[in-house]
Each structure stands twice: as structure tokens, then as C-alpha cells.
Amino acid sequence: MTAELMTGTDLAAEIVAQSAARAKALQEKAGVQPCLATVLVGDDPASATYVRMKQNRSKKAGIASRSVVLPAETTTGELVAEIHKLSSDPAVHGILLQHPVPAQIDERAAFEAIDPAKDVDGVTMRSFAAMAFGDPGFRSATPGGIMRLLEAYDVPITGAHAVVIGRSPILGKPVGMLLLASNATVTYTHSRTLGLPEIVRTADIVVAAVGKPNFVRGDWLKPGAVVVDAGYNEGNIGDVHFEDAAQVARLITPVPGGVGPMTIALLLEQAVDAAEAQAG
Template identity: 85%
Template sequence: MPGGVRVTAELMVGTDLAAEMVANAATRAEKLRESTGVQPCLATVLVGDGPASATYVRMKQNRSKKAGIGSRSVVLPSATTTAELVATLTELSNDSAVHGILLQHPVPGHIDERAAFEAIDPAKDVDGVTMHAFAAMAFGEPGFRSCTPGGIMRLLEAYDVPISGAHAVVIGRSPILGKPAGMLLLASDATVTYTHSRTVGLPEIVRTADIVVAAVGKANFVRGDWLKPGAVVIDAGYNEGNVGDVHFGEAAAVARLITPVPGGVGPMTIALLLEQTVDAAEAQSETAVQSVAGLA
């Protein structure tokens, strides 16, 4: 932690829990390979050569290898059109050897990101970015969770945070982070308030929260005096210099529980991605067996 920071909150560290999830995924992947000959495979698609995105993709590929998950890397030039990206994602969706697809986001500004996401087969949407995945989260139906919100829920569960009846304030409205995080909290019987950087009276609203999820994409945006004493603070932001969306020093002196950046939400995101890739491979293998048997 930064020097001189007075930390009274307990840290919600995701590293150990994520490692356990990856180990379990590796065991299941090996069992699937032994019983069916199928190795789960995650295809990653990167448009352009942004250093941060390229680093994230390499990290996910390395973690995939540790979990016994095969990886396929598709790197497209930054000038790729929406139609070309959609064609690539459609091809991967139709490839029976690929079980999960990850489109690294953000994509270049000229691409229709939503159109690209919707080209991913929902059965392979292990990052939980399609409208099908969002609807499943909203309605409590089977489907893949958006990885960061899903990872947040697992972290809250691991630290025995009471969610039912709690007031959760989500700061951020991204379709793959803020919005699904609120849906998952609501499904667990929290009372959810959505806010964002333009919300009038934001500090006063945050001060009413038992659980704060910061996903606004601005470094040190949430200040310590915004928080109710004893609040649980989930910092889902990651900004230049390993800084989250919450001013850690201030918040850690007020909160009861807080996620560090890095080492909090980040590891959970990747772990859930790998877990859901194995889920997808198992489901697709079962469907293939049923189809051969004439049962599908």
C-alpha cells in the first residue's frame, strides 16, 4: 500500500480466490480432455496494437495456459472495419474447436462495438458482453455473466458481505460493467442506485450506500468523505499508474472493506473468464454428444 496511508479497512484481496478458481477450472478442463478429448479453447480478438490492450490479451493467454485452456490469438489491423470484425467473430462463432470468444475492448472508435459484440454466439460469449448475456443477468436466467461484475459478486460472497437488503450505489453505466453489476446486485436482493460522473449530488448519494461499486473510469474520483463509515467499497477502476477510481488512502480510513488496486477486482475478472470458458466447453461438448445420439 502507498507509504503513509492509514488503513483501517480490511482489504478484499482477489488474488488467492482467483487462484483457487483457476485451479478448479484447470481440474475440470483436464477431466473434460480425458473424457472427451476436447481441450477448452478461448479465442482472443484484438483490433489494433494498443500496448495496454495487447498486455491484457497476453496476460489472459498466459492464465489460460495455466488453466489447461488452449488459446487462439487473432490480431487485426487498427484500420479493420466493423464488417470485417463482424466476419471474423462470426467465423470464430461457427468454429467448433473454439469454445469461448473474447473481443478485447475498447475497439477503435470507428468500429461499431455493439455490432461486433452481437456477432459473438451467446454460447461462446464467455466475457458476458452480448445483449443475451445482459438479459440473462437481468432476468436471472442461465447465461454467462459479464466477467468483472461476476467477479465482484464472487468477491462479495467470499468476504461474507450481506447483500440482501443492503443499499448498493453503482457509479458508472457501462453496458459491460456498471449496468450488469447493478443487475447482479439487484438479483441478490440489494436496493440499487445507478449513478455516474454527471449525477447531481453524487457525494450525498454515495454517502447513503452500504456497498459502493466504483466503475466510472476516472482516477481517484471517489473521495473518502463521500463514504458512509463502515461501507464496503469495490474499486473496479484501473487507471494509469496502478490507480483505481477510489482515492484509496482516504477511503481506507473510512470503509470497513475495500478492494486494492491492483490485486482486488482484476484477478477475479480473469478467473471468471477462464471458469466460464470451461463451462462453455462442457456445455458444447454435451450438446455435440446429444446431437450425435440424435437427442438434440
């Protein structure tokens, strides 16, 4: 068996094109151009590259960019103050804090400084609660992108056993909540879970979000499983050993070109959602 690739590139392009059309319509109808503010602390090259990529994609989608770059020694209080300024600025509709932030900063405090109405990356506790309770609100961008990808490839979720490997508050935990809301039976695991390969082997859907390159092996998988690799490690390597897993899975996302494009597409779509809501 060789798995079919579950790529996000074309679907993401569709979502971005639809978002661009909505952004144009909003500007023509209400004179409002959606604006996404990005906040970067420090000079980490990978983070700077991600921010530039998001700004470039925003421009192509007709979304204005606001860039705030702060020095690496910025304190939590200084970062929170900057985010509060953006939250209170009516010209800014969405706020993205590029993470991780430097070690001296309380990342959760910084996330919570984002106005929930502008939390287009779905990182606040309010957004997590909305995902958990099925209330209106913004999805965490990567989990939201994963759900759209599963829907696009007609993956049966109702009644399926989904195993999430990872427990971060902006990826592992929310993707489990979204799968549960779609009637999957969800098992949360992580790198310290005892008997992890045996648990993963029971999964119809595997979401790998543990941040360890080539962590999930092919012999961990149930034949015919759907494998979503949400990991991105140095050298364009995911959390799943792709060559091994592709011999066992039915569907598998590549790295790059799988989950990554969907994350940015959902971020831009939600920026337009926010602008429309704020424009009334």
C-alpha cells in the same frame, strides 16, 4: 478505522485451479480441450498486454488459446466476419473481443456477432438479459468476479443499499442487475449525477466503475461501507482515492490485486463452462 483489504488474488487462484481440474477432466473424458479465442484490433500496448496476460493464464489453466490480431484500420464488417468465423468453429468454445476497439468500429455490432453460447466475457445483449432476468447464461466477467468477491468476504447483500457509480453495458449496468438479483436495493449513478457525494454516503456497498482516477473520496462514504474499486487507470490507480477511503470503509478492494484477478478467473471458469456445455 482502517479498512480490511478485500483481495482477489487468492480467491482467483482457487477458481483458476478448479477450472484447470475441470478442463483436464473434460479432455480425459471427452477428448475436448477448452479453447478461448481472443480478438485484438490495432496495436494499443495496454490491450496487447491484457491479451497476453489472458493467454498466459489460459495456458496455466489447461485452456488452449486462439489469437486473432487485426490491423487498426479494420472495419466493422471485417471484424464481424472474423467473429462469425470463430462463432461457427466447433474447436473454439469461448470468444473474447478485447475492448475498447478503434473508433471507426461499431463495438456493439462486434459484440453481437459473438455466439451467445461462446460469450464467456458476458458482453452480448443476450447475456445482459440473462443477468437481468436471472436466467442461465454467462455473467459479464468483472461484475461476476465482484459478486464472487462479495460472497467470499461474507458481505451481507440482502437488504443492503448498493450504489453503482458507472453505467457501462459490460460493467456498471450488469453489476447493478446482479446486486438486484441478490436482493440489494440498487442506485445507479455516474459522473454527471447531481449530488453524487450525498448519494454515495447512503450506500452500504459502493461499486466504483466510472473510469476516473481517485474520483471517489473518503468523505463521500458512510463509515463501515464496503468499497469495490472496479476502476483501473494509468499508473495502477483506481477510481477510489484509496488512502482516504481506507480510513472510513470496513472493506475495500486494492488496485491492483482486487477486482482484476477475479475478472480473468471468471473468464477462464466460463470458458470451461462453455466447453462442457458444447461437449454435451
